[in-house]
Amino acid sequence: MRAVTFQAPxxxxxxxxxxxxxxSPEEAIVRVETSGICGSDLHIYHGRVKMERGFTLGHEFVGTVVEAGSAVSEVAVGDRVLGCFCTACGRCFFCRHGDYHKCDHGRVFGHGKTLGDLQGAQAELVLVPHANLTLRRVPAGMPDEVALFAGDVMGTGYHAIVDANLVPGETVCVIGLGPVGLCAVQAAKVCGAAHVFAVDRVPERLALAERFGARAIDLEKEDPREPVRAATGGRGADVVVEAVGHPEALDLAIRLARKAGRVSGIGVYAERVQVHMGLVWIKALSLRTGFANVVGHLDRVIALLESGRLDPRPLVTHHLSLNEAPEGYAIYDRREALKVVLKP
Ligand SMILES: [Zn+2]
Ligand SMILES: [Zn+2]
Known part of the structure; x- marks a missing residue:
C-alpha cells in the first residue's frame, strides 16, 4: 500500500x-478514504518533534472498517468510521477516571516510537488498536471533510474551551488562528462566550475568525491588551487559549488573562521554555496543558458537528491526492493552507 513517510526535516x-x-482481538483495520495534514505533522516535518525515518505520518482519518478483531463490538466490517488521533484502552486508571488522553496504553498515530510506535493514517490502510474507543461510526450524511475534524482538530478546539471550564457570559481570547485556534473560536461561541477575541498575524485567518463571530486582532497592527481590557472593565479575559505552542504566545496569554483566570495551553511543546511564574502566581492563574481528551469529548463533538453548530468546512482549503502529500506539506508549511485533505 502507499503511505506518506517522514524522511528528514x-x-x-x-x-x-x-x-x-x-x-490483537481489539484491533481493526480501516481503509482510509480521507486523511488530513495537521499542525502537529508540521512539528515532525520541521524536526522539532523527532520521528524515525520511514515512519508513516498522519493521525486524522475517515474510512471504512475492512477487518475487525473478535473483541471489537462497537464498529463492524463495512462501517464508515472516523478515528481519534490517539488510542485509549478503557481499562487503566486514567481511562477509568475519564482521562483517556493519558491512557497508560495510549498511542498516537503517526508520531514514531516515542508516542507508541503506531504507524500513521496518511496511507491506504491503517491499523487501529483498541478500536472500540478509538473509532466511531460516522453519522449518515456527514461529509468526510466534517467527520475528519471530530477526532483531532475540532475535538482539540472544544477541549481547549471546556477544559478551561468556560461558563456562559465569559470572555475568551484565542491566540493563534491555525485550525485548532479557529475551532476553539467556534467552540467558545457554542459554549456561550459573551466576547471572543482572536489574535493572529495572517489576514485570511483573522477574516475567518471574524466570520465565526470573533473580534479579530492583528498583532501587526494592534496590542491585544487594549481591546481585551476595554471589553472586560480592565480585567482581562476569563479564558485565554494559547494555540501556538511558543513561549511568546504563552507569555501573551498570561498577560491577557484576568486575575484568577484560566490559560488553556493547547499549542504543542516538546522543549523547556521560560514562563514568568511570578506573574502566573501573583495573578493566581490556572494553567491547563497537554493534548486534548478527544476520546472523552467525541460523542458531544460529533453531535455538534452533526447539528451544524460546529462547522469546520471553511477550514478546508486544499484537496489533494495522497501522492501529492509532499506538496501539501510544503503548502501548509508556507501557511498558505489551513486544512489540507488527502484522498488516496
Ligand atoms: Zn492533529
Ligand atoms: Zn487506558
Missing part, C-alpha cells in the same frame, strides 16, 4: 509500505 515521501495485519 523538510522531506516527506509517498512510499510503498507493507499492509497492516491484526495483532
Amino acid at each position: 523538510g522531506e516527506v515521501r509517498v512510499e510503498e509500505r507493507p499492509e497492516p495485519r491484526l495483532t
Whole structure:
C-alpha cells in the first residue's frame, strides 16, 4: 500500500509500505478514504518533534472498517468510521477516571516510537488498536471533510474551551488562528462566550475568525491588551487559549488573562521554555496543558458537528491526492493552507 513517510526535516515521501495485519482481538483495520495534514505533522516535518525515518505520518482519518478483531463490538466490517488521533484502552486508571488522553496504553498515530510506535493514517490502510474507543461510526450524511475534524482538530478546539471550564457570559481570547485556534473560536461561541477575541498575524485567518463571530486582532497592527481590557472593565479575559505552542504566545496569554483566570495551553511543546511564574502566581492563574481528551469529548463533538453548530468546512482549503502529500506539506508549511485533505 502507499503511505506518506517522514524522511528528514523538510522531506516527506509517498512510499510503498507493507499492509497492516491484526495483532490483537481489539484491533481493526480501516481503509482510509480521507486523511488530513495537521499542525502537529508540521512539528515532525520541521524536526522539532523527532520521528524515525520511514515512519508513516498522519493521525486524522475517515474510512471504512475492512477487518475487525473478535473483541471489537462497537464498529463492524463495512462501517464508515472516523478515528481519534490517539488510542485509549478503557481499562487503566486514567481511562477509568475519564482521562483517556493519558491512557497508560495510549498511542498516537503517526508520531514514531516515542508516542507508541503506531504507524500513521496518511496511507491506504491503517491499523487501529483498541478500536472500540478509538473509532466511531460516522453519522449518515456527514461529509468526510466534517467527520475528519471530530477526532483531532475540532475535538482539540472544544477541549481547549471546556477544559478551561468556560461558563456562559465569559470572555475568551484565542491566540493563534491555525485550525485548532479557529475551532476553539467556534467552540467558545457554542459554549456561550459573551466576547471572543482572536489574535493572529495572517489576514485570511483573522477574516475567518471574524466570520465565526470573533473580534479579530492583528498583532501587526494592534496590542491585544487594549481591546481585551476595554471589553472586560480592565480585567482581562476569563479564558485565554494559547494555540501556538511558543513561549511568546504563552507569555501573551498570561498577560491577557484576568486575575484568577484560566490559560488553556493547547499549542504543542516538546522543549523547556521560560514562563514568568511570578506573574502566573501573583495573578493566581490556572494553567491547563497537554493534548486534548478527544476520546472523552467525541460523542458531544460529533453531535455538534452533526447539528451544524460546529462547522469546520471553511477550514478546508486544499484537496489533494495522497501522492501529492509532499506538496501539501510544503503548502501548509508556507501557511498558505489551513486544512489540507488527502484522498488516496
Ligand atoms: Zn492533529
Ligand atoms: Zn487506558
